[in-house]
Amino acid sequence: MGKTLAEKILSEKSGTEAIPGDIVTVPVDFVFSHDGTMPLAIQQMEKELGTRKVFDPLKVGGICDHASPSPSEQVSNVQIFMRKFARENNMPYFFENGDGICHQIVAEKFSAPGKIIIGGDSHTCTHGALAAFGTGMGSTDVGAIMAYGTTWLRVPESFKFQIDGELPEHVTSKDVFLHIVKEITADGATYMSMEFTGSTVKNMTVDSRLVMSNMAIEAGGKVGLCSSDEKVRQFLAKHGRENEYKELSADKDAVYKDELHIDASKLVPYIAYPHRVDNVKPVTDFAGMELQQVCIGSCTNGRLEDLKVAAEILKGKKVHKDTRLVVYAASRGVMMEAMKAGYIQTLIEAGAAVCPPGCGFCIGRTVALGDGEKVLSTQNRNFKGRMGNNKSEIYLSNVPVAAVSAIYGKVTDPREVL
Amino acid sequence: MSDKQTITEKIFSRAAERPVKAGDFVLANIDRAMTHDITGPLAVEGFYEIMRNEKEKKVWDPDKIVILFDHQVPADSLNAAQNHIMLRKFVAEQDIKNFYDIFEGVCHQVMPEKGHVLPGQLVVGSDSHTCAYGSLGAFATGIGSTDMAAVFAIGKLWFRVPETIRFEVNGRLGERVYSKDIILKLIGDIGADGARYKACEYAGDAVKSLDVSQRMTISNMAIEMGGKAGIIEPDSITEEYIKERVPGYKLDTDLKSDDGANYSDIRKYDVSDMPPQVACPHNVDNVVDVTEVEGKKIDQVLLGSCTNGRFEDLKIAADIMGDRPVAKGVRLLVIPASRTEYMKALKAGLVEQFMNAGALVESPCCGPCMGGSFGLLGPGEVCIATSNRNFKGRQGSADAFVYLSSPATAAASAIKGKITDPRSV
Numbered sequence: 033m034g035k036t037l038a039e040k041i042l043s044e045k046s047g048t049e050a051i052p053g054d055i056v057t058v059p060v061d062f063v064f065s066h067d068g069t070m071p072l073a074i075q076q077m078e079k080e081l082g083t084r085k086v087f088d089p090l091k092v093g094g095i096c097d098h099a100s101p102s103p104s105e106q107v108s109n110v111q112i113f114m115r116k117f118a119r120e121n122n123m124p125y126f127f128e129n130g131d132g133i134c135h136q137i138v139a140e141k142f143s144a145p146g147k148i149i150i151g152g153d154s155h156t157c158t159h160g161a162l163a164a165f166g167t168g169m170g171s172t173d174v175g176a177i178m179a180y181g182t183t184w185l186r187v188p189e190s191f192k193f194q195i196d197g198e199l200p201e202h203v204t205s206k207d208v209f210l211h212i213v214k215e216i217t218a219d220g221a222t223y224m225s226m227e228f229t230g231s232t233v234k235n236m237t238v239d240s241r242l243v244m245s246n247m248a249i250e251a252g253g254k255v256g257l258c259s260s261d262e263k264v265r266q267f268l269a270k271h272g273r274e275n276e277y278k279e280l281s282a283d284k285d286a287v288y289k290d291e292l293h294i295d296a297s298k299l300v301p302y303i304a305y306p307h308r309v310d311n312v313k314p315v316t317d318f319a320g321m322e323l324q325q326v327c328i329g330s331c332t333n334g335r336l337e338d339l340k341v342a343a344e345i346l347k348g349k350k351v352h353k354d355t356r357l358v359v360y361a362a363s364r365g366v367m368m369e370a371m372k373a374g375y376i377q378t379l380i381e382a383g384a385a386v387c388p389p390g391c392g393f394c395i396g397r398t399v400a401l402g403d404g405e406k407v408l409s410t411q412n413r414n415f416k417g418r419m420g421n422n423k424s425e426i427y428l429s430n431v432p433v434a435a436v437s438a439i440y441g442k443v444t445d446p447r448e449v450l
Numbered sequence: 451m452s453d454k455q456t457i458t459e460k461i462f463s464r465a466a467e468r469p470v471k472a473g474d475f476v477l478a479n480i481d482r483a484m485t486h487d488i489t490g491p492l493a494v495e496g497f498y499e500i501m502r503n504e505k506e507k508k509v510w511d512p513d514k515i516v517i518l519f520d521h522q523v524p525a526d527s528l529n530a531a532q533n534h535i536m537l538r539k540f541v542a543e544q545d546i547k548n549f550y551d552i553f554e555g556v557c558h559q560v561m562p563e564k565g566h567v568l569p570g571q572l573v574v575g576s577d578s579h580t581c582a583y584g585s586l587g588a589f590a591t592g593i594g595s596t597d598m599a600a601v602f603a604i605g606k607l608w609f610r611v612p613e614t615i616r617f618e619v620n621g622r623l624g625e626r627v628y629s630k631d632i633i634l635k636l637i638g639d640i641g642a643d644g645a646r647y648k649a650c651e652y653a654g655d656a657v658k659s660l661d662v663s664q665r666m667t668i669s670n671m672a673i674e675m676g677g678k679a680g681i682i683e684p685d686s687i688t689e690e691y692i693k694e695r696v697p698g699y700k701l702d703t704d705l706k707s708d709d710g711a712n713y714s715d716i717r718k719y720d721v722s723d724m725p726p727q728v729a730c731p732h733n734v735d736n737v738v739d740v741t742e743v744e745g746k747k748i749d750q751v752l753l754g755s756c757t758n759g760r761f762e763d764l765k766i767a768a769d770i771m772g773d774r775p776v777a778k779g780v781r782l783l784v785i786p787a788s789r790t791e792y793m794k795a796l797k798a799g800l801v802e803q804f805m806n807a808g809a810l811v812e813s814p815c816c817g818p819c820m821g822g823s824f825g826l827l828g829p830g831e832v833c834i835a836t837s838n839r840n841f842k843g844r845q846g847s848a849d850a851f852v853y854l855s856s857p858a859t860a861a862a863s864a865i866k867g868k869i870t871d872p873r874s875v
Contacts, residue, residue, distance in 0.1 A: 101783060101810060101818070101825035103526050105846045108828035115779075128781055129825070130810025356552050358524050364805060371802050380793060385524055385553040385813045392524075398824065399524045402531035421528050 034283030036190035037257040038225030041146055041165045041280070052189040052289070061164075062142040063177045064093035064125075065152035066134050067100070068395070071110050073152055074117050076175035086121045087181035093125040094118050095137060099397040100129035100390040107397075132363025132389040135159070135331040139242060140365055144268060144276035145260040150177055155331055155412065157248040160226075161241035162267065163260040163280045168249065188225045188254045189289035190282075191216075195230040197297035202446040205240035206333060206410070206430035208232065208294065209247045210302040214312035215292060222252035224289065227282060232296040233258055238267040239337040246332045247412050250309040301445060303408075304428040307416040315433055318443040322354070324405040326438040328384075328431060329360030330394040333410035336369050338431045343375035345435035345450065351383035352441030358399060359384045360392040384438075396420025408443060410434050454708035456614040457683055458649040461589040465572040472613040472712065477606050480514065481571035481588075486557050487519040488822070489576035489595045491533045494540045496599025509544045510605035516548040516557075516566050517541055522823050523552035523815045555788025555814035558582040558670060558756035562662075563790055565695030569684035570705045574601060578673045579756055579838060585662060585669035586692065587684030587705055589649070592673065612649045612678045613714035614707070619654040621722035626872040628766070629664035630758060630836065630856035632656065633671045634727035635719070638737025646676030648714060651707065656721050657682060662691045663762040670757045671838050674734040683707065726872060728834075729854035732842040740859055740871045748853075750833040751776075751864040752845070754785030754812070755819045758836035758857050761786075761794040767861035768800045770872055775807045777867030782809040783825045785817040807865075818845045827852075834863045 035043060039050050046056035065073050078084055086092040094114050102108040111129070118126035127137055134151060135158040143149055145163035149156060152174040159166025169183070177183050195208060213220070226248045233241065241258045248256025259281035268277050301315040328334070328342050339361060351357040359379050361367035367389050370376050380386055393399035394411040400420030401407055407419060407426055414426035429437075432446040440449070455463065455471070463469045465478035485493050501507040509515060517537055522530035534552070541549045554560050558579055561567050569587035574580065576598040583590035593607065601607050617636055637644075650672040657668070665682050672680025682688075689701040726740040753759075753767050764786065776782045784804045786792035792814055795801050801811050810825075818825035819837040826846030827833055833845060833852050840852035855863070858872035865875065 101781075101812065102828075102846070103824055103826065105826055105828065108826045108831070108846055112828040112831070128808075128810070130781075356524065358552075368802060368805055371796065371805075376801075377793065377796055380553075380789060380796070383553055387524065387813045388810045398526050400526060400528050400531045402525070402528070402535040405531070405535070420525075421531060 033287065034285035036225060036286040036288065037163065037227050037259065037280065037282045038165060038188055038190055038255055042185065042187050044146065045148055050187045052187050054187045055184055056187055057182055057184050058148050059182050060091070060150050060177050061147040062091050062093065062138065063150045063174060064095060064134055064138055065174050066095045066097050067107065067110055067114060068098040069152035069171050069174065070094055070114050072171035073175040073178060076172045077179050081176065081179050083179055084117065084120060086123065086178045089121050089123045091181065092123055092178050093127070093138065094123065095127040095134040096129045097133045098391045098395055102129065103398050130364065130388045130390065133331045133334065133391055135246065136335070136362035136366065140271045140363060144273065145264065145278045145280040150174065150183060154249045155246050157253060157256045158242055158246040158331060160248065160255045160257040161238060161245035162264055163257060165255055167255050188223050190225040190227055191221045192288040192291040193226060193228045193294065194291060195228060195232040195294045195296055197232060197295045199232060199296045199299065202432040202450065203299050203301055204430040205236055205243045207299050207302050208296065209244045210304055210312045211294065211299055212292065213251045213310045216251055218250060218308060218310040219252045223254050226251065226253040226256045228256065228258050234261065237337055238263050239335040242335065243332055250412060301430055301433045303443065304414055306414055306425040306427070309414060309428065315429065315443065315445045318427065319445055321406065321443045323408050323437055323442055325356045325358065325401060325407040326434050327358050327393045327407060327409035327411065328434050329362065329392060330411035331362060332412040333431050334360055334362035334366065336366050338410065339366070339370040339375045340373065341431045342435040343378040345432060346382040346439065347378050349382055349439050351438045355438055355441040357384040357438040358393055359386045361389045363389050393419055408434050408437050454710040454712065456649065456651065456707045456711045457587070457681060457705060458589055458614055458679065459611060460705065461570055461572055462609065462611045470611050472611050474611045475608060476611060477608050478572055480574055480601050480605050480607055482514055482516065482566055482573040483598065483601045484516045484557055484561055484575035484580065485598055486521055486577060487530065487533050487537060488521040490517060490537045492595035493576055493598035493602065494536065496596050497602040500599055500603045509602045512544050512546045514605065515546050515602065516561060517546055518550040518554060518557045518560055519552050520556045521816045521820060526823050553789055556756045556759065556816055559759065559787035559791065562586055563788055568692060568696070569688055570702060574607060579670050581672040581677060581680045582666055582670035582756060584672065584679050584681035585665035586688055587682060589679050589681060591679050612647050614649040614651050615645050615715045615717065616651045616653055616713045617717050617719065619652065619656040619719045619721055621656050621720040623656060623721055624723065626858045627724060627726055628856045628858060629660050629667045631724060631727040632721055633668045634729050634737045634854065635724060637671065637675045637735050638727065640675050642674065642733055642735040643676045647678050649679045649681055650675065650677040652680065652682045658685065661762065662687060663760045667757050674838060726856060726859050728859065728869065729840055731840055731851040731853065734840060734854065740869065743853065743869050744871055746869040747832060748780060748834050748863055748868060749831040750827060751780060751782045751860050752818060752825065752833060752835035752837060753782065753857055753860050754787065754817055755837035756787055757838040759785055759787030759791065761791045763836065763857040764795045764800050767857040768803050770858055770861040770875060771807055771865055774865045776809060776864050780864060780867050782864045783812060783817060784809045785812040786814050788814050821845050834860050834869055836860050
């Protein structure tokens with residue numbers, strides 16, 4: 033019987049014929065945690081396992097991204113605690129404030145087809161875009177993996193998303209996913225491997241695929257996988273890791289628990305409105321709604337491609353006087369490339385506040401909204417209070433909608449004005 | 451009684467519409483009033499309290515008020531976001547055109563940069579480092595939010611015209627010694643309360659030869675010795691700076707202290723052989739030659755603030771660093787003082803250079819300088835900063851240690867991981 037991508041990876045890693053429902057034990061290729069979750073993982077190691085020693089310092093990462101640079105004495109203390117642990121263990125992969133968001137750093141430096149990537153963060157499913165089995169776990173599990181280097185997994189059932197056709201202008205992979213979550217809802221793929229395939233996916237850049245994989249968890253997915261191909265090889269080559277490339281795709285006769293067929297040419301820019309990611313309607317339904325803030329960035333849409341699109345739209349324009357535009361690049365590498373290409377300059381000239389790479393606005397630890405404010409963000413979640421205030425409203429969109437809305441100060445359909 | 455006046459007495463005579471001398475109490479007309487996101491909300495509340503029985507609750511002159519957000523930008527907490535909303539509403543209600551939201555930069559940089567400060571003006575700001583504008587020959591001073599509320603209402607404020615201490619600083623600064631070192635030296639000598647309520651007047655050829663950026667550093671820190679103002683007589687360098695912002699501006703040549711004006715003290719310095727200076731924890735006047743603290747291990751370096759966050763400062767630091775990375779285990783935070791300064795640095799390749807070296811480059815803001823925002827220190831951590839205050843707890847933990855220095859000393863320390871004499875790298 034043929035295998036899905038998830039089954040293939042878990043079979044190879046566990047040395048068994050991994051069938052959905054099986055419990056398998058797999059070695060973990062890279063485990064990481066950040067300043068939101070790592071302290072707890074370290075504490076759990078100490079408390080439950082009686083050790084502070086990691087199984088392999090080259091396979092454990094720590095990243096200061098969620099509250100960076102530290103906005104409080106409490107966070108400063110947490111980061112000191114993490115640094116001490118990393119030093120003790122001689123961990124070379126400790127990333128400082130300003131290096132970027134864990135998922136972008138791990139995608140650039142560690143993820144590759146067939147690898148098992150575990151992170152103490154729900155959006156670790158991001159790495160599926162590189163055909164890695166990436167999934168988020170709680171700090172207790174992460175602590176155990178940091179100590180032992182293995183984990184158990186229940187082999188997930190797979191949900192196939194067959195996406196074909198050409199995306200219309202100003203419609204992006206973000207809209208593909210928002211369409212999916214609209215169709216299947218926030219628990220529509222609970223504990224399933226969401227596997228994105230079809231000509232639309234094939235034609236997407238890796239940056240675009242990362243958006244869909246990143247959001248798999250928003251439909252309950254355990255992972256969000258894409259096949260590896262030439263574009264993945266090039267992505268790895270760009271980051272000096274071409275040797276880690278391997279061809280990986282689902283068998284033609286793989287068995288899926290469910291399938292959804294999508295005609296990409298019929299999609300439109302969408303908005304996910306408060307306070308659930310699966311509250312999705314076309315942008316036209318919100319056109320004209322005034323916005324106090326627009327955010328471009330995050331592990332969902334803070335990559336070079338996103339900044340390029342934003343800069344192209346905002347070039348020679350000004351952010352509306354009653355709206356703030358806040359931009360965070362996903363990593364130091366992305367920011368440097370964007371700077372060399374002139375995107376950062378363009379965005380600042382348009383009136384954006386360009387902050388150092390990190391999670392920034394997305395989790396409300398370093399950027400907060402006020403009562404009654406409406407924000408349009410390219411991030412992945414719009415839960416009540418997510419951005420620091422439960423009396424504000426978060427709307428999610430793709431980058432073109434966000435950029436053009438920043439100019440008009442209200443939700444604007446890029447197809448209407450560009 | 452001679453009719454010779456200091457520049458401070460001249461400015462107050464014009465603002466009070468009568469000849470005045472030091473020690474006089476005056477009700478003076480305010481030329482410009484600045485407030486920001488920390489002290490603004492209290493000033494606005496106070497203003498509406500004063501106006502509670504008035505039908506028209508309007509400020510005296512919306513065009514003379516400048517409001518900026520810089521201390522907590524982008525809003526870093528719910529509280530900050532609420533303060534911003536409140537001030538934006540005030541700006542709209544009062545039709546205040548000189549308003550700068552979260553992206554423009556630190557008040558003391560933006561005010562001069564946007565042409566809101568002119569030589570000879572009387573400027574008040576609800577921030578202690580408002581004395582920075584003395585660098586352009588204005589009498590500028592920090593006031594509390596309650597006083598600011600009154601200024602919003604009537605455009606006047608009472609003052610006791612301060613006596614002046616004249617600092618005559620002569621000589622040629624040595625290599626990698628800057629105006630920051632001069633002001634640290636002055637403060638170390640006179641003490642944190644040595645110039646209390648005095649107008650500090652900086653003169654001498656060492657001061658006259660400084661560009662506006664370096665003059666701003668000296669004026670900015672007058673308050674650290676208790677000064678009411680830190681004033682430098684405007685000259686052709688000042689005039690050039692203003693002209694770039696106010697086309698056709700012509701300097702009033704009488705805007706200077708008269709020969710024979712009355713000073714409460716004249717202090718003379720020759721800075722020719724002065725080494726770089728460092729202020730040690732936890733007081734700004736705890737100043738030593740850099741050689742005395744060399745080798746002290748550091749965890750963080752802050753390059754920025756209203757004291758030393760301009761392009762010129764970043765350039766000095768970048769030139770010293772060259773292509774050398776930030777030392778392992780050290781965080782370098784670079785925070786340009788304004789969007790304009792950020793853009794200059796970006797265009798000159800400095801932002802890229804700092805990021806390549808491993809620095810974190812923040813969007814223009816006050817950052818950790820006042821302990822309210824990004825980049826705070828934990829207990830036991832040591833920081834060398836180009837900012838103006840090293841009080842216990844100022845940058846986060848009360849158990850952290852902050853040293854103050856020039857951008858050159860900070861940059862040299864960043865690449866070495868310990869306090870380093872910039873002349874040695």
